[in-house]
Amino acid sequence: MFQKVYLENGIPVVFEENNSFRSAVLGIWVKTGSRHETEEKSGISHFIEHLLFKGTGTRSAEDIAVEADAMGSDLNAFTSRENTTFYIKVLDEFFEKGSGLLCDIFANSIFDPNEIEKEKRVVDEEIRLSEDTPDDHVFDLFNSCIWGDNGLSRPILGSAKTVGGITRGNILEYLEKSYNSNNIVIAIAGNIDTESCVRLLNAGLSGVSTFKNGIKPEKPFFNSAVKVHQKDLSEVHICMGFESIPNNSPERYALHILNTLFGSGVSSRLFQEIREKRGLVYSIYSFLSSYQDTGCMGIYAGASVQNYQKVIDLIMKESCSLKDTISERELQRTKKQLKGNMLLALESTTARMNNIAKQEIYYGRNFTPEEVITEIEQVGLEDVRALLDRIFRRDKVAVTLLGPAADEFSL
Structure with a gap:
């Protein structure tokens, strides 16, 4: 309750x-x-x-x-x-x-x-x-x-x-x-x-100050920059990303579906295409970093010196082709995965505490699991495609490499 x-x-x-x-x-x-x-x-x-x-x-x-x-x-x-x-x-x-x-x-x-x-x-x-x-x-x-x-x-x-x-x-x-x-x-x-x-x-907590103050940060601009950090490592660590949406955006449910489908889990596009089918990486996944006023959808992968350019090429290929290849069947399967992940996480009291705290901070109200599931179910294929159209843009991608990579590489 x-x-x-x-x-x-x-x-x-x-x-x-x-x-x-x-x-x-x-x-x-x-x-x-x-x-x-x-x-x-x-x-x-x-x-x-x-x-x-x-x-x-x-x-x-x-x-x-x-x-x-x-x-x-x-x-x-x-x-x-x-x-x-x-x-x-x-x-x-x-x-x-x-x-x-x-x-x-x-x-x-x-x-x-x-x-x-x-x-x-x-x-x-x-x-x-x-x-x-x-x-x-x-x-x-x-x-x-x-x-x-x-x-x-x-x-x-x-x-x-x-x-x-x-x-x-x-x-x-x-x-x-x-x-x-x-x-x-x-x-x-x-x-x-x-x-x-x-x-x-x-x-x-009676002694906690009631002085109404705080530090209001400025909204940042997303830089679609490419940076290579040379370091003597056995792998090249790849971090790529696109500007996304704030934490409280009405499109957040479509974004979570997109992230789950694209790179969260062993059935995701990135894991299947780059690890399972080609064996080019051990670790690859997509992630969301969402804030009060902005956000980023990113991808991490670690690859050998011989393979990191191939991995970057495949990530870009999957990003650009996803809009035209995502199917209704894939969407429905992803919704089930997302709902299952959410409900299983709530078996923990710590997860429940984190959930209600974040909802209060970012939304100012509590969304029950049933409400969240309803919102997930209402997301259609066109909603995901519209979001893909805005986020996955080749000219807006940012890339950071750490390891024995060349100073220049292709996107």
Whole structure:
């Protein structure tokens, strides 16, 4: 059962109560991420995510870790380009204790200067690890290529230089601008009691600022650029993409169908044509990166030096021919796949929490699984073709290569 209430300080709380689960998940979502940062303070959202686990007025970092493990909980956080999320998943019997721990971390962290300096070294290692993982690093390079001089173009982790320059004063200033009741959404899913949750949250988050502020990012322009980053690797990592639609676009259902059909799953066009029929890659897939005001539909593949040009040619061929070759039968099969993927994902309380939080942030309302399925069913072949016509344009493709590739290649 879905409900939405507001805390005394104005923070919206969305609930999905389901007593068939033994677990419950509480997530605190802050509507700020790497796209809201300045270039000089790139990585500060992710850095704050780390620091909130480093001690409060009543708990040390070790106390937090021991208490979380003693409940068998999953206490964690993640940062994206538009949101920073802190969550705890526990057995229902530990929900009161777990929510108290998460609220203390969120509202009462002290940001000890010694912990700040120590965590800079930890994040520096995380940055190095990401840069040494080419099938991860190529996405940062690709975003830098397509979004130009905009927050969306910068890596979520920041750089060693920008993170190293962040001060405690910078952190407190950023918190004041972004961590306030006007910029927070709380989501809870699982075996919970709504009234008890509201009581716990009102007590635990009463100190959160009600100062109505925030950082409004500019809408970026999509750059159809081609970039080659030379590196001595065993493969060439390919990231290609086209400008797409915002998260809340009415065409989002057609876009998800298109992405599923084109490159999501082992029956998709890309997987079948390039891996299964020709054996040119091990990994290939398409993906969606959708934001409040724009989006990108992309393709990733890793190929040998001998084969990467063939793979690029085949991706372009499939992109350009899809409009004329997609069939009604393929469309109906893809709809079944998409519906099945969605419903199976909702077997997890964490997925349910993430789902209702994102819906509140991007749509301002909850869409039930039944409503989503109805919208998927209403998408016709012409809707997908119309979207294909606008997105898959040879003159608007962006390409980033990482590895031992030639400086020039054909599209």
